[in-house]
Amino acid sequence: MSLTLLRSEDRKPAPSVSKAAVIPLAVPHRPLSARLLPVLRGAATTGVPPLVTLVLILLVWQMLTAQPGATLPSPTQIWAESRDLIVAPFFDYGSQDIGLGWRVLVSLQRVGVGFGLAAVAGVLIGTLIGQSLWAMRGLDPVFQVLRTVPPLAWLPLSLAAFRDSHPSAIFVIFITSIWPVIINTAVGIRNIPQDYRNVAAVLRLNSLEFFWRIMIPSAAPYIFTGLRIGIGLSWLAIVAAEMLTGGVGIGFFIWDAWNSSRLPDIVVALLYIGVVGFLLDRLVALAGRIATRGTASA
Amino acid sequence: MKRSYLKLDHIDKAFPRAGGATEVLRDVDLAIEKGEFVSIIGHSGCGKSTLLNIVAGLTPATRGAVLLEDREVNSPGPDRAVVFQNHSLLPWLTAYENVRLAVDKVFSGVKSKAERHDWTMRNLDLVQMGHARDKRPAEISGGMKQRVGIARALAMEPKVLLLDEPFGALDALTRAHLQDQVMQIHAGLANTVIMITHDVDEAVLLSDRIVMMTNGPAAHVGEVLEVPLARPRRRIEVATDPTYLRCREAVLRFLYERHRYVEAA
Ligand SMILES: Nc1ncnc2c1ncn2[C@@H]1O[C@H](COP(=O)(O)OP(=O)(O)OP(=O)(O)O)[C@@H](O)[C@H]1O
Numbered sequence: 001m002s003l004t005l006l007r008s009e010d011r012k013p014a015p016s017v018s019k020a021a022v023i024p025l026a027v028p029h030r031p032l033s034a035r036l037l038p039v040l041r042g043a044a045t046t047g048v049p050p051l052v053t054l055v056l057i058l059l060v061w062q063m064l065t066a067q068p069g070a071t072l073p074s075p076t077q078i079w080a081e082s083r084d085l086i087v088a089p090f091f092d093y094g095s096q097d098i099g100l101g102w103r104v105l106v107s108l109q110r111v112g113v114g115f116g117l118a119a120v121a122g123v124l125i126g127t128l129i130g131q132s133l134w135a136m137r138g139l140d141p142v143f144q145v146l147r148t149v150p151p152l153a154w155l156p157l158s159l160a161a162f163r164d165s166h167p168s169a170i171f172v173i174f175i176t177s178i179w180p181v182i183i184n185t186a187v188g189i190r191n192i193p194q195d196y197r198n199v200a201a202v203l204r205l206n207s208l209e210f211f212w213r214i215m216i217p218s219a220a221p222y223i224f225t226g227l228r229i230g231i232g233l234s235w236l237a238i239v240a241a242e243m244l245t246g247g248v249g250i251g252f253f254i255w256d257a258w259n260s261s262r263l264p265d266i267v268v269a270l271l272y273i274g275v276v277g278f279l280l281d282r283l284v285a286l287a288g289r290i291a292t293r294g295t296a297s298a
Numbered sequence: 299m300k301r302s303y304l305k306l307d308h309i310d311k312a313f314p315r316a317g318g319a320t321e322v323l324r325d326v327d328l329a330i331e332k333g334e335f336v337s338i339i340g341h342s343g344c345g346k347s348t349l350l351n352i353v354a355g356l357t358p359a360t361r362g363a364v365l366l367e368d369r370e371v372n373s374p375g376p377d378r379a380v381v382f383q384n385h386s387l388l389p390w391l392t393a394y395e396n397v398r399l400a401v402d403k404v405f406s407g408v409k410s411k412a413e414r415h416d417w418t419m420r421n422l423d424l425v426q427m428g429h430a431r432d433k434r435p436a437e438i439s440g441g442m443k444q445r446v447g448i449a450r451a452l453a454m455e456p457k458v459l460l461l462d463e464p465f466g467a468l469d470a471l472t473r474a475h476l477q478d479q480v481m482q483i484h485a486g487l488a489n490t491v492i493m494i495t496h497d498v499d500e501a502v503l504l505s506d507r508i509v510m511m512t513n514g515p516a517a518h519v520g521e522v523l524e525v526p527l528a529r530p531r532r533r534i535e536v537a538t539d540p541t542y543l544r545c546r547e548a549v550l551r552f553l554y555e556r557h558r559y560v561e562a563a
């Protein structure tokens with residue numbers, strides 16, 4: 001809409017330019033187009049390449065899977081068989097016949113609990129560790145090893161400990177996402193400039209004030225890096241955990257679709273997972289940018 | 299013996315180091331009166347910041363003590379407010395919030411909320427930074443940052459104001475402007491001030507006494523010079539004053555003839 005508006009305005013002065021003394025007329029038009037053009041150009045440069053890529057991927061995919069005997073569904077087949085899942089995320093026809101939007105929400109709720117706990121515990125533990133060089137030296141190798149344990153490897157232990165699938169799934173998310181939060185927070189605390197500590201000392205801030213007024217804001221860029229890695233890991237973990245623990249989450253849906261050979265549904269579910277994971281990452285990044293306005297630029 | 303307001307009593311400082319210790323200060327002895335403006339001048343690396351940090355309580359002295367009103371001080375506190383060499387404002391707080399944090403902390407039980415706000419604004423206005431109260435340190439110039447740092451220190455109503463090369467990183471014009479402001483504030487509030495500098499003119503213009511430090515390692519007070527210039531001092535008038543020129547020459551002689559800066563290997 002704005003594009004057509006811009007064009008009609010651009011055209012207007014054109015005939016009058018040929019006459020004399022129309023320079024003042026042209027002036028008010030310039031700021032609008034000058035303001036709109038960069039916006040449009042920005043939208044085009046960020047929006048067009050992904051669109052082109054998407055179309056290309058769909059074309060190649062269609063070509064590879066269109067011939068008879070192909071093992072995977074083609075885009076047209078997915079559209080034909082799973083259209084209701086794509087166009088209606090929030091239908092509800094009974095216990096296991098619900099839209100993928102609902103399933104994602106259930107999974108997000110689990111991630112919210114598990115990752116929320118990991119964030120709070122991770123920042124607190126990281127703060128404690130970051131204050132002591134020896135704790136850092138002693139614990140860092142342990143964390144670096146535990147950090148690499150894949151989410152699913154925690155599941156049997158977790159099931160054995162909790163004897164219930166729901167807390168087990170949450171625990172797996174917690175234990176997967178806590179390490180980067182701890183490690184990054186500890187590094188952030190270690191890197192608090194001596195100047196800030198001096199200011200706190202002259203003001204005689206007590207330890208609680210020091211924590212809230214100096215430590216957290218100063219380490220915030222590091223903390224948010226940890227949180228961003230953590231949320232990505234927890235989204236990886238939820239799908240894996242739900243495949244095994246059941247329920248109504250998006251992970252279980254994939255498992256269920258596989259068991260009943262509904263390959264197109266799986267592809268749609270993958271898209272949901274990818275998009276939601278992307279949005280989660282952006283959400284934490286945005287929260288980080290807002291929270292570290294001052295620190296990052298200093 | 300007459301007792302001084304602030305006394306640095308035979309202070310030694312050595313930093314431990316692998317296989318021994320680096321002796322930075324040896325037997326620094328100094329007495330400062332209430333309301334006095336004292337500059338400490340010396341070559342880079344001689345231990346001026348270390349000495350100031352000992353007075354502030356941020357670094358413990360290896361031997362000797364700092365006495366303020368006859369009481370030993372060995373931990374930091376708002377009675378000895380510091381303006382740090384590199385402003386040290388908290389970048390996530392606005393100018394107002396930086397000063398307010400200090401005001402809230404020092405006057406929490408004494409002043410009401412409204413009074414604390416007024417006091418914060420009064421100190422920002424004192425350094426003419428009231429207009430930029432809502433700016434963050436990253437959004438203001440170096441001179442403005444230093445002014446907010448001074449406002450923060452003044453707002454604590456310190457017994458002693460410690461300035462560590464407060465104008466070191468500023469251009470000459472801004473520096474002159476801030477020097478005038480500091481003189482005005484000192485005239486108005488009669489604070490006791492210790493200022494570190496390595497600018498000879500700054501030292502002579504602002505100080506009642508100039509403490510000249512020898513080169514490190516193991517630096518000590520080489521000479522103390524009285525500056526008997528009447529106040530208020532105006533930089534233009536004073537520039538041709540014979541007393542001023544004599545003091546200036548004395549400091550220059552100390553720094554560049556008797557204790558020339560030797561590049562550490
Ligand atoms: N924490 C420390 N550990 C070991 N040595 C230190 C420490 N702090 C300072 N020093 C040493 O003490 C000496 C004096 O340092 P200081 O910062 O006090 O110098 P300065 O006179 O303030 O110099 P400048 O004018 O450059 O600010 C230097 O040689 C420095 O290397």
Ligand SMILES: [Mg+2]
Pocket residue numbers: 346347348383462
């Ligand atoms: Mg210094």
